[in-house]
Amino acid sequence: MRPQGARLSREFVERLSWEKGEPAWMREHRLRCLAIFEKLPMPRFGPDLSALDLADLTYYARPVEPVRSWEELPEELRRTFQALGLPEAEQRALAGLGAQVDSEEVYRSLLAELRAKGVVFTSMERAVREFPEVREYFMRVIPPEDNKFAALHGAVWSGGTFIWVPEGVEVEIPLQAYYRMQTEGVGQFEHTLILAEPGSSLHYIEGCSAPRYSRASLHSGMVEIVAKEGARVRFTTIQNWSRNVYNLNNKRAWAYAGARVDWVSGSLGSRVTMLYPTTVLLGKGAATENLSFTFAQEGMWLDTGARAIHRAPDTSSRLVARSVVQGRATSVFRGTIHVAPEARGAKAHMECSTLLLSPEARTETIPVVRAETDEVELGHEATVGRVSQEQLFYLRSRGLDEAQALSLIVNGFVSPILKEIPWEYALELRRLLEMSFEKAVA
């Protein structure tokens, strides 16, 4: 399919489905989603999306053919992935790795021992054709009616990963996916579905980046996680999208009895991000932790949040956010805790701290706590701090330059979250922070 032809229309959606060789149910699903998309309004809250022209996006692009080894990739892309440390991480620290450029996967690997244990780690397209379980869960965790971008995603999704971890299998080393948007003005809509059978465990890491263009592009991925009884899933995302990317995602998990789902999100890039990972605690004793770190810089609006929906007794949630705002940028945190009447004995805690590095930096914290039972333990705290000129001068008077002083303060502020991130990523985060201070000071 040529990019010029990949504008949003019923014809495009039908052709996409046909070219992917999908079963009829998926084709119908796409068309139903398209109809819902056309009816739903744009989000009525948060950042300004008026510069995002949905009619002007390229909804499908495949600039690179899939390869079996890194060496086969085109020189430029190979160098990009090398600079990102992917081949090295694959060797050293990962159980499996998938890489997607624009609409299609270009590379995927999985350790043989995991394959032998029955772990499935495959492209979403293949899963739709080959695994009947997919039909049972695909966009059931997040239905298209939920919001306009969920519906859009359902109509035009392409790429992404299906993971199935059999009962009792513990995947001890992380699996990783890397998303790259390469073509100017492209939309990327990968779909990730994780089914963790009872007693299994998994750590999944996503990384994202794109070269900078002047035209807006859209990343609207969807992640659905089903953690069955006693399963543990940790989902880590570090996005460093370029400043022309609108990053509007949907991520949600179901946690059954005794299951645990943890979200760790680092948002460093994009022009606009809207991201509110949600866990629905469906079974007794299910737990979730949601750690979010955002670094909003000049011209950015990072609208993030976390939601925990308690629908069973003795469930627990902990939502922790740390935001740093520099220059004329905005950071908003929307935290929602909902405790249903049947969730007696639930425990929920939310804390949000923001550090403002400039007088123009803007921040807002919007907590929504609704408890429909009295037998619940709720905690909530929010703080906003500002780096003062006195603090900066003090550190400088000991021989640190301004960039060192800022990064010392910011590192200290975010360290509770960085501890939860795999160390390679924590290191990378620190490096990105330092680079941005050097730039800002220069």
Next chain:
Amino acid sequence: MAALVVRDLAVRVGDKLVLQDVDLELAPARIHALMGPNGSGKSTLALALAGHPAYAVVRGQALLEGQDLLPLPPEARARAGLLVAFQNPPEVEGVKLREFLRLACAERGQGFCEFQKAFPLALARLRLQDFRDRELNVGFSGGEKKRAELLQLYLLRPKVALLDEPDSGVDVDALKLIAEVIREMAEAGTAVLLITHNPRLLTYLPPAQVFVLLDGRIAECGGPELACKIGEEGFEVVRR
């Protein structure tokens, strides 16, 4: 040769000329005192020399071993060897004392191994063993802040140390400790300027030279006997 020579310094804060015609020389390995009533401009002098952006130097020079510090940003002045112990150091949340000092020592050219050895010794010397992983000045008492300031200078070994009221809010035992540490620093070669309006500290640390600052000008300059006189009769001695 003097470690620091200040010549004809004039400093403005906002529209107000706070210091003028300030001349002073600090000798290496010597203790000097800068005395003066509240509001006479003592802290302004220290902060202006350190490069605080709110203090605008109108004219003058501050030569550290011949190099004029005044055109330099604060960090370059510190790296050149001029450090101030603040009267009221700010609290810096999230920054661990150890982490901060490790970086600052590296900027002064001290290696990591050297720091690893020197840091616990310095903590013990200042009786701050429990502060290793504390956040910088956060929740410190007045006296603890003074000791932590001195700890920093003790480790960073400046050529010139400007100590802004290291004695205020400090109990007698801690005062003796602080005096001993300052004496040690001077013996190791640092040119020390004690800024105080309280002569008690000077009985522990007799200064080689005393400068008296009144209304933004050096009004008098003399030997240790000047500090004694001010101790007995107050700053009126100088005014007359």
